[in-house]
Amino acid sequence: MTEVPSAKSAPANGEALCRVESLSTHFPVNRGPFRKGGVVRAVDRVTLEVHPGETVGLVGESGCGKSTLGRTLLRLIEPTAGKIFFEGRDITKLSASEMRPLRRRMQVIFQDPYASLDPRMSVRDTVAEALEIHGLAKSEKDANDKVASLLEKVGLRPDQMDRYPHEFSGGQRQRVGIARALAVDPRFIVADEPISALDVSIQAQIVNLLKDLQEELGLAYLFIAHDLKVVEYLSHRVAVMYLGRVVETAPSRELYDDPRHPYTRALLSAVPVPDPETRRARIVLQGDVPSPLDPPSGCSFHPRCSIAEKGLCDREAPPLVQLKKRPTQWVACFKAEES
Ligand SMILES: Nc1ncnc2c1ncn2[C@@H]1O[C@H](COP(=O)(O)OP(=O)(O)OP(=O)(O)O)[C@@H](O)[C@H]1O
Ligand SMILES: [Mg+2]
Numbered sequence: 001m002t003e004v005p006s007a008k009s010a011p012a013n014g015e016a017l018c019r020v021e022s023l024s025t026h027f028p029v030n031r032g033p034f035r036k037g038g039v040v041r042a043v044d045r046v047t048l049e050v051h052p053g054e055t056v057g058l059v060g061e062s063g064c065g066k067s068t069l070g071r072t073l074l075r076l077i078e079p080t081a082g083k084i085f086f087e088g089r090d091i092t093k094l095s096a097s098e099m100r101p102l103r104r105r106m107q108v109i110f111q112d113p114y115a116s117l118d119p120r121m122s123v124r125d126t127v128a129e130a131l132e133i134h135g136l137a138k139s140e141k142d143a144n145d146k147v148a149s150l151l152e153k154v155g156l157r158p159d160q161m162d163r164y165p166h167e168f169s170g171g172q173r174q175r176v177g178i179a180r181a182l183a184v185d186p187r188f189i190v191a192d193e194p195i196s197a198l199d200v201s202i203q204a205q206i207v208n209l210l211k212d213l214q215e216e217l218g219l220a221y222l223f224i225a226h227d228l229k230v231v232e233y234l235s236h237r238v239a240v241m242y243l244g245r246v247v248e249t250a251p252s253r254e255l256y257d258d259p260r261h262p263y264t265r266a267l268l269s270a271v272p273v274p275d276p277e278t279r280r281a282r283i284v285l286q287g288d289v290p291s292p293l294d295p296p297s298g299c300s301f302h303p304r305c306s307i308a309e310k311g312l313c314d315r316e317a318p319p320l321v322q323l324k325k326r327p328t329q330w331v332a333c334f335k336a337e338e339s
Contacts, residue, residue, distance in 0.1 A: 015088060016049035017220050018073060018106070018188055023047070023082035025065075025072045029293065038293045042068040044244035045082065047320070050188065055214065055221040057235030057252070059228060059267065061289050065244040066224045070190040073222070074106050075099055086188070104134050107181035111193040113173035117165040123151070123176050124161040130183040150179040155209060171202035178209065182217070190222045195230065203227075207234060228271045232256050240264045243292055243300040246320060250329035260329060260336040262305045299333070307335050 025043040042065045050056045058066050071077045073084055075091060084092045086102060094102070110116040117126060127150055128143045130136075137143035148158035154175040165173055174194060181189055191210065195203040207230055213219060225231050231238060232252055239249040240261065248261040259265045266283040286304050290296055298315045302308040312334055320332040 014051055016085065017052045017054075017087060018222075019049040019085040020069075020073050021047050021083045021085070023069070023072060023084065024080045025068050025077055026080040040292045041244045041295065042292060043072060043079075046241075046244075046246050048239055048246060048249070050220050050222055052187065052220055053214065053218045054237065055223050055235045057231035057238040058222055058224045058241065059226070059231055059238060060241035062226075063289060063292065064241040065292075066241055067192050069241070070108070070192050070222055070224055074108060074190055076108070104184040105186050106188045107184065107186040107190075109174075109177055109181050109189060109191045109194045112197045113170070113177040114165060114197075116177055117173060117180075119165050122162050122164055123147075123156075123168075123179075126165075126176060127151070127161075127180050127183050130180050134184050136184065146183070147179075150183055153182065153213070154179045155205075169202070170198050171205060174198060174206050175209070178206075178213070182213070186219065188220045188222075190224070192224045193226065194223075196226060203230070210234065228267060240267065243289065243295055245300070245332065246330075247301065247332045248330065249320070250326075254326060254329050258326075258329075260323060260331045261301075261333045262307055262335075263301050309334070 022045045023043060024041065024045055027040040027042055028037055029040055030037045044065075046069060048056070048069075058069065060066055068077060072079050075084065075094070079092065082092070083090055086106060091099065091102065121129070124144070124147050127147045128137065131143055131146055137146060144161075147161055151158050151161060156172060156175050156179070165176070168176065194210070195206050198206060210221065210223075211234060214221065221234070223231065223234055235252045237249065237251050238255045239246045240255075240263065241247065242263050248255065248259065248264045255264065256268065259268050266285045269281060269283040283306070290300065290303065296303050296314070299305070299308070299313045299318050302313040305313065308314065318332045318334045320330050323329045323331060324337060
């Protein structure tokens with residue numbers, strides 16, 4: 001196994017659009033009047049990259065740090081340590097005004113479009129505002145034309161632009177959220193559970209819209225989701241997080257066919273598969289996710305792991321390393337090669 005990532009040896013070829021190196025985001029928390037404050041290691045030394053036109057799926061149980069990672073790499077939350085690169089440039093320490101021109105190129109789509117849209121603003125104003133902030137509309141007419149074409153792009157009718165968010169269904173509101181993100185012509189979008197709040201019947205439409213837009217516009221996504229089937233469908237590569245750390249990352253096919261981290265195996269064993277031949281034995285994870293305020297010693301997964309070795313896994317944290325037999329797969333487990 002090879003020791004992890006310098007920038008050059010990270011998990012894919014070519015120039016990354018967005019890359020984070022050993023990125024940490026810790027939140028100081030006050031644990032109450034008689035107890036000392038602690039630190040939540042929401043994101044802990046994560047190295048990850050997203051390439052132009054690529055979708056990287058980010059999965060893991062609730063609270064493992066997915067949203068915090070997504071927001072930190074957009075510089076919406078300040079990192080505690082590590083580096084963030086965008087289009088090859090180190091943006092970790094850029095000021096708000098230095099970030100402004102870059103904000104156009106990196107956008108976010110949220111889980112709950114209702115919460116992220118201003119109820120007092122029409123769709124026209126919502127989308128036009130994004131254009132205006134970045135000086136992308138020459139005149140009111142130009143703004144209107146652009147809004148109309150963006151609405152068409154996301155499957156809404158231009159004549160719906162004077163409506164307000166409450167006049168739309170959940171799926172349509174998410175389309176508005178996507179139109180607003182696209183207005184500024186981004187290259188990279190963090191989609192933070194963009195379909196979780198939608199009816200199941202609508203989810204596939206939004207997923208397919210995201211996929212079509214990617215093909216048409218060459219977008220790159222960091223796609224955060226709980227639904228592993230959807231992640232498999234959309235993602236070129238997948239990163240699995242556990243308690244703030246990436247424990248496995250690989251091209252989707254490899255990760256789904258041959259997961260090497262016991263946590264990834266447990267997650268995937270819970271996914272229903274129609275074909276009994278390929279069905280995996282269900283691995284039930286014992287216990288809850290430990291508190292990120294007080295993570296276990298050694299490998300933070302060891303208390304729930306069926307193959308953990310005493311004296312090893314409870315002592316030392318395994319680094320994320322390249323598999324010998326499959327160098328595109330990176331796993332943080334001492335037993336990754338054997339089991
Ligand atoms: N502003 C904050 N202050 C303190 N702790 C925080 C803050 N934001 C997030 N956390 C904590 O950081 C950890 C990671 O949270 P995060 O929201 O990133 O997880 P997540 O993987 O997105 O979860 P979910 O799947 O539920 O959306 C959690 O323990 C959370 O309670
Ligand atoms: Mg989240």
